[in-house]
Amino acid sequence: MSSRERILGRVRRALADVPQDDTSYEQAVPREYLREHGDRSVEQTVDLLAENLADYRALVHRTDAEELPNLIMRLLAQRGSQSVLVPPELPPEWMSAAGPTRVHDRAASTPHELDKVESVITGCAIAIAETGTIVLDGSPDQGRRRITLVPDHHICVVRVPDQVVSSVPQALERLDPTRPLTWISGPSATSDIELDRVEGVHGPRTLEVVLVSGRASAEENA
Amino acid sequence: MSGTFVGMPAFPVAAHDAVRNETLRGNLRHATHTIRAKRAKAVAEVSDWAELREAGKRIKDHTLFHLDRYLVQLEEAVTAAGGTVHWAADADEANRIVVQLVKETGESEVVKVKSMATQEIGLNEALEEEGIRAYETDLAELIVQLGKDRPSHILVPAIHRNRGEIREIFTREMSEWGRPAPEGLTDTPAELAEAARLHLREKFLRAKVGVSGANFMIAETGTLVVVESEGNGRMCLTLPETLISVVGIEKILPTWRDLEVFLQTLPRSSTAERMNPYTSMWTGTTDEDGPQNFHLVLLDNGRTDTLADEVGRQALRCIRCSACLNVCPVYERAGGHAYGSVYPGPIGAILSPQLRGTASEIDASLPYASSLCGACYEVCPVAIDIPEVLVHLRERIVEGGQVTREGNKVILKPAKGHAAERAAMRAARWAFGRPGALRTGQRLASRTRRFHPRTLPGPGRAWSESRDLPTLPAEPFRDWWQRTQGGNTDKGAAK
Structure with a gap:
């Protein structure tokens, strides 16, 4: 007998006392919890996102589409980065004003090569206001998972309010589980020394989140 | 170490x-x-x-x-x-x-x-x-x-x-x-x-x-x-x-x-x-x-052995958050190593003896590593009633019974080392079934209370090492109730 059959057989025998139950899964689990906490306007939801990101030590910047290239240039200059990793389809205008060398992540790039790059800039799939979380799903404006991991400085651009949801339940509805997902809530941290939170272990120690309101500037331009 | x-x-x-x-x-x-x-x-x-x-x-x-x-x-x-x-x-x-x-x-x-x-x-x-x-x-x-x-x-x-x-x-x-x-x-x-x-x-x-x-x-x-x-x-x-x-x-x-x-x-x-x-x-x-x-x-x-236990299977709901460890008064004082398992604290006390069985000294002792205060149950995000499982496992250790080990049903013998506990329980069952004997015993105990030791002798010594024995009243409650007609004519307790 294979271990597969052995384990499945043990499970069935272990449950011999449980009466046959044809209740559907949907009926078996009451979901009386909230879809989101509190009642907020779209603007307030974006404010909450900014507040919670900052609470977990992400550096938050707000700008519009027009100012975004200048802001990115300034952030990279302040950091003193000579090179910056970019995903395959980063909107070209984001980096239009920035000076550092753009490094493309290729399948053949080794982790050691990526380790020499100082910063990385990406978009995101969505952001969650209640928990101060950004979620990456490996889309072409975000790239492979490793590029947001190895460099010590990550700039993540969130389009507000389109990419912002209030809560974890709303986030899961909008995400595709077949894509590799990375949920990021603040820079790398640990609670392993005396159960107290310290920022900065293996992931990027500096996380800058840029909330860019695209529509506002488009309207101004019109 | x-x-x-x-x-x-x-x-x-x-x-x-x-x-x-x-x-x-x-x-x-x-x-x-x-x-x-x-x-x-x-x-x-x-x-x-x-x-x-x-x-x-x-x-x-x-x-x-x-x-x-x-x-x-x-x-x-x-x-x-x-x-x-x-x-x-x-x-x-x-x-x-x-x-x-x-x-x-x-x-x-x-x-x-x-x-x-x-x-x-x-x-x-x-x-x-x-x-x-x-x-x-x-x-x-x-x-x-x-x-x-x-x-x-x-x-x-x-x-x-x-x-x-x-x-x-x-x-x-x-x-x-x-x-x-x-x-x-x-x-x-x-x-x-x-x-x-x-x-x-x-x-x-x-x-x-x-x-x-x-x-x-x-x-x-x-x-x-x-x-x-x-x-x-x-x-x-x-x-x-x-x-x-x-x-x-x-x-x-x-x-x-x-x-x-x-x-x-x-x-x-x-x-x-x-x-x-x-x-x-x-x-x-x-x-x-x-x-x-x-x-x-x-x-x-x-x-799967744990799953076969109707009471104990709830331990498998655990999502390893460790909230129960952080609130446990026993864990706070004894630390994690004493639990002898990678799963310490309250959840470990119910998980280890089920995953590993209770054949070893440490596993048989784990269900007792608790004051049953219930703080663990209160904080558990999947509502595992840890005290309930602890009591269930204690009963199994003392009285033995059927368990599943590696997919097979086996009968556990009552554990050794609980002889005094079992004798005390048997004596209590005997006395509570015989009102006359119970009354005589209680009166005798009350009258000799000045001579009672502060700790128990023999196998009870470990138990009373860290606990005070309850003080006996000067007269049994039933005698007091009858004498005072339910407290209405109480003129003080008998001397």
């Missing part, structure tokens, strides 16, 4: 030394009190905590009651997404599978994400025997590994160490394993974290094989989820070419949507955060992103 739990003495013996270790008690008191207050605050932020807890409990119960179906569904989904599924009935089989998989890659070292399942099966030791070095990359696991120590907490295995001790371990041991600790390392947590970053960086960048566990597995999609803080998990899950995940069969959730419950309750219960810094989710393999070989090892190792 040895790095293994084999041959541990019973809980009271192990705890006896721990409670006299003032550094240990200070470290534990500081850490558990810090986290307790923070958890309460994080939980209070969500107004629907009770509903989330109930949903979590029901999802887990439903899954356990249909575990065979969901395991098969998960296997199909993982396979369809490019992964390979292996089944391991016990620790030895799981270790053999992992050793074989690592050997097939031709590598002689692996990087590890913190994982309770691989600790439980002793994977690092099994790899070491085959000449494969396993590097623990979680900060606390690193502290334990470098210090040749044992884990004492589910979430923070080095909770028994304070910053000064950690500095000393890093300075002394890091050079043995790779990059030495920086010169002049101080004991500030930020510097200690930096030292770990530098030490492990090279290992991450060259690693070809990663080994992990998982917090959740989604049956409908085949998605695995790892919840972490430091980024070491992301390193191990995305940089290597081969990823091997060893996961207990009870970690399944039926649907993608179910994560909406646990991703709200787990971080708040464990590190008292709205959300932990990093959560990784992957489904099989993805072209040109992350490991191109993914193996999932589904581990039984006593879980």
Whole structure:
């Protein structure tokens, strides 16, 4: 007998006392919890996102589409980065004003090569206001998972309010589980020394989140 | 200190030394009190905590009651997404599978994400025997590994160490394993974290094989989820070419949507955060992103035996948050090592004796490592009634009965060492069934009360060593009631 059959057989025998139950899964689990906490306007939801990101030590910047290239240039200059990793389809205008060398992540790039790059800039799939979380799903404006991991400085651009949801339940509805997902809530941290939170272990120690309101500037331009 | 739990003495013996270790008690008191207050605050932020807890409990119960179906569904989904599924009935089989998989890659070292399942099966030791070095990359696991120590907490295995001790371990041991600790390392947590970053960086960048566990597995999609803080998990899950995940069969959730419950309750219960810094989710393999070989090892190792126990099976709902450890008065004083298992604290006291059986001294003593105060049940995000299971296991140990071991039903004999308890219970049953004898006995006891010892003799001595014997009244209640007509004519108690 294979271990597969052995384990499945043990499970069935272990449950011999449980009466046959044809209740559907949907009926078996009451979901009386909230879809989101509190009642907020779209603007307030974006404010909450900014507040919670900052609470977990992400550096938050707000700008519009027009100012975004200048802001990115300034952030990279302040950091003193000579090179910056970019995903395959980063909107070209984001980096239009920035000076550092753009490094493309290729399948053949080794982790050691990526380790020499100082910063990385990406978009995101969505952001969650209640928990101060950004979620990456490996889309072409975000790239492979490793590029947001190895460099010590990550700039993540969130389009507000389109990419912002209030809560974890709303986030899961909008995400595709077949894509590799990375949920990021603040820079790398640990609670392993005396159960107290310290920022900065293996992931990027500096996380800058840029909330860019695209529509506002488009309207101004019109 | 040895790095293994084999041959541990019973809980009271192990705890006896721990409670006299003032550094240990200070470290534990500081850490558990810090986290307790923070958890309460994080939980209070969500107004629907009770509903989330109930949903979590029901999802887990439903899954356990249909575990065979969901395991098969998960296997199909993982396979369809490019992964390979292996089944391991016990620790030895799981270790053999992992050793074989690592050997097939031709590598002689692996990087590890913190994982309770691989600790439980002793994977690092099994790899070491085959000449494969396993590097623990979680900060606390690193502290334990470098210090040749044992884990004492589910979430923070080095909770028994304070910053000064950690500095000393890093300075002394890091050079043995790779990059030495920086010169002049101080004991500030930020510097200690930096030292770990530098030490492990090279290992991450060259690693070809990663080994992990998982917090959740989604049956409908085949998605695995790892919840972490430091980024070491992301390193191990995305940089290597081969990823091997060893996961207990009870970690399944039926649907993608179910994560909406646990991703709200787990971080708040464990590190008292709205959300932990990093959560990784992957489904099989993805072209040109992350490991191109993914193996999932589904581990039984006593879980199906636990599932066979109608009362005890609720322990399988556990999501390893460790909130029960942080509130437990016994854990706070005795520390994690006394529990003789990778699962310490209240959840360990019900999980270890079920996963391993109660044949050893330590496992038979664990259900007694509790004052039954119930704080653990109150904070549990999946509502495991730990006191109920503790009492159930105590009964089983004292009276014996039917249990399942390795899939077979066996009858346990009543444990030795409970003879005095059993004799006392038999005597009580006899006396309570005979009112005349009970009355005579009570009067005799009241009249001789001046001569009663303050501690019990013989086998009762251990019990009364830390407890006061109840003082007997000057006259039995029934006599008083009759004499005073229910208290109406009370002129003081009989002398």
